[in-house]
Amino acid sequence: MFSSQDAGEVGQPAAAKPLTILWGSQTGNSEGLARKVAKTLGGKGFEPTVCDLGEYDVAKLSEESLVLIITSTFGEGEPPDNAAGFYDWLLSDAAPEFKSLKYSVLALGDSNYPDFCKCGVDIDLRLKALGATPIVERVDCDADYDDEFEAWLTSVEEAAGAATAEAAASEVEAEEPAYGKKNPFPAKLLNNYNLNGEDSAKQTRHVEISLEGSGLSYEPGDALAVMPVNDPEYVEDFLKAAGLTGEEAVEGKTLREVLTENYDITNLTLKGLKAYAELSGSTKLKELAEDKEAFKGYVWGRQFIDLLIEEPTSFESPESLLRLLGKLSPRLYSISSSPNAHKDEVHVTVGVVSYDAHGRSRKGVCSNFLANHDGSSPVRIYFHHTTSFKLPEDPTTPVIMVGPGTGIAPFRAYLEERDATNASGKNWLFFGDQHAASDFLYEEQLSQYLESGVLTRLETAFSRDQEKKIYVQDRMLEHGKELYAWLEQGGHFYVCGDASRMAKDVDSALHQVVAEYGNKSIEEAEAYVEAMKKSKRYLRDVY
Known part of the structure; x- marks a missing residue:
């Protein structure tokens, strides 16, 4: 010590x-x-x-x-x-x-x-x-x-x-803001509509929320934290599978109320599976809990309710069930608006999660909460500020943005901000999705930015509009010579979206562009990209 x-x-x-x-x-x-x-x-x-x-x-x-x-x-x-x-x-x-x-x-x-x-x-x-x-x-x-x-x-x-x-x-402590993580602001939902066309396999919601009376502020690059509630129908299914009525008294409310408002009843975690295995005495679950790879295979497409159905057990009290569950946590969404373009408002772009697996319909908690919200009740929110994923301080700096699907969100905010502040730097967006006819998010606004010159270049990659799939990283390679020229001019390179595949493929394409058009070895290209990261010129918002 x-x-x-x-x-x-x-x-x-x-x-x-x-x-x-x-x-x-x-x-x-x-x-x-x-x-x-x-x-x-x-x-x-x-x-x-x-x-x-x-x-x-x-x-x-x-x-x-x-x-x-x-x-x-x-x-x-x-x-x-x-x-x-x-x-x-x-x-x-x-x-x-x-x-x-x-x-x-x-x-x-x-x-x-x-x-x-x-x-x-x-x-x-x-x-x-x-x-x-x-x-x-x-x-x-x-x-x-x-x-x-x-x-x-x-x-x-x-x-x-x-x-x-x-x-x-x-020392005089800084005054705590009235609203934040411990006290989310009950905001009014102003607008909520689907960005995809009727023939799309996806549903992407554009959600507009009022900040009036909150005292809250944000910058492009920040995230909005949304506190959801669980779907009432799913709560009833969960209670039935657990063999409980929902009227049991717990934490000063009914069990139904606390499951709806406070507990994560969807995600199946390794910690939760281990605890349930101990309670139920299931040999199968105990073996899964000791094998991470087996657990990964088992958990895909499953939720906590599947444990209750596949390996049923009895609960001596509602507390014994709650001890197995984590707390319902806020979901973070990249903000897709500029406060200089939308006074007292914040916008988010939300991909709605919905699929069938193991004989049951599955829904993302927060995405469906927002998708089905009719504005009649508040949406509890606060801001998650970041100091890293920001526009360059110099407004003349070129900006390159790679954001397929909902990854376009922060870049809509960037473009609105660059437009509102009359930033003179060039802007280049790489956007991709499945079909141009039904999945071109914010097409009208992006077209207007192209016409006005706010958006210097727009490259699109609609993967399923031709026999061979084309992705944003393919467009990067096609335009590698000019992309490298923008980097040499001091351009900042941003990526937003899927971490598991897209971001890795984009990173690989970036290395290829630097090596080929910078006439560098693999090692030299790696050093170049690493230097971009250290100087905050290569930033990612990936999930």
């Missing part, structure tokens, strides 16, 4: 102890928590330095005395973009031993994915293997991380010997 007093003259205040806080984030959560740690410990005897993992000089790590690492995981257990270089280096043979390093890791993740908190787990295990000593054991946080974060921070304060600085008490 660190001492709360440094050596010095009697009666003299102890020197502030150095503390490095490193963060890795795809959406900004980790950065926000890192800055909160710095603010808290900065008034308690520490001199904190907060650093983006993508900008951190790894050579300094062996010289640090105390490091806190806060990192998320996204996709299939991958590190966030800004942490990828650090992650690869730490897990490589190039990383040295860290015999004198004290550290702790806070890992953020989503238990809906089997590789829960994998980036943070891997970093923690690797640091231990290289001789570093955790002052507090790693804490893995789910989507609702506030309590775990506060407990971890308290443990870090105690272990590191934080002082109770009187100076901190004299």
Whole structure:
């Protein structure tokens, strides 16, 4: 344990102890928590330095005395973009031993994915293997991380010997906003319509929400958090499968009410399956819980109700059921509007999730909540701000945007912002979907931007309008020479959409373009793209 007093003259205040806080984030959560740690410990005897993992000089790590690492995981257990270089280096043979390093890791993740908190787990295990000593054991946080974060921070304060600085008490705390994560704003839904044509296999909703009276503000690149409620019909099916009426009293309400408003009754997580296996005594489920690959195969297309139906058990109380479930969490949507174009409004572009699997109809909780919302009741919202996925500060900078499907959302906001602020920089959009006739989202508005010159170039890739499928990455390669010229002019490159396939294919195409038209080797192209990432010229909002 660190001492709360440094050596010095009697009666003299102890020197502030150095503390490095490193963060890795795809959406900004980790950065926000890192800055909160710095603010808290900065008034308690520490001199904190907060650093983006993508900008951190790894050579300094062996010289640090105390490091806190806060990192998320996204996709299939991958590190966030800004942490990828650090992650690869730490897990490589190039990383040295860290015999004198004290550290702790806070890992953020989503238990809906089997590789829960994998980036943070891997970093923690690797640091231990290289001789570093955790002052507090790693804490893995789910989507609702506030309590775990506060407990971890308290443990870090105690272990590191934080002082109770009187100076901190004299500081005037910034006034908490009236509305935020802990108190979402009950907003009025203004407009809600389908962007797809009648013949489309998809349903993509354009949703407009009023901010009047909220005091809330946002910038293009931010996300809107929406607090949904569960579909009443699904709640009834869930109660029936659990053998409960819904009228049982729990948490000051009926079980039906708390399942509708507070609990996640759809997602089937590994944690939930393990708990249910123990309660039900099912050998089949216990075996699945011990095999991640088998679990991945089993969970595809299934929801928690499938456990109740396939491996039924009895519940001695409503609380015994609720203990198996996670809390209903907000859903984040990339904002598709500019506040300079739509005063007191925020718009989102929502792909409605609906499919059949294992003999049952499945629906996405929040997308269907919004799709079926008639505006008669409030939509509870708050903003999730990011400091990374933003337009360049210089309005003359060229901007290249790759956003197929609902990935177009932030780029509609970018174009509206560039138009409203008369930014002179060139704008190039790559958009793709299935069919031009029915899936060309915001076609009329984009056509107007082309005519006015706000949109310099528009490349489309409608995959199913010809025998051979064409995607946005194919269009990038077709126009590689000019694309590279835009990059050489200092252009910023943005990607939004599917992380598992599209974003990887686009990244591969970008490397090919740089190698071919920059006349570079594979290694030189990798270095070029890595430099773009470090200078914040290659940014992704992927999910």
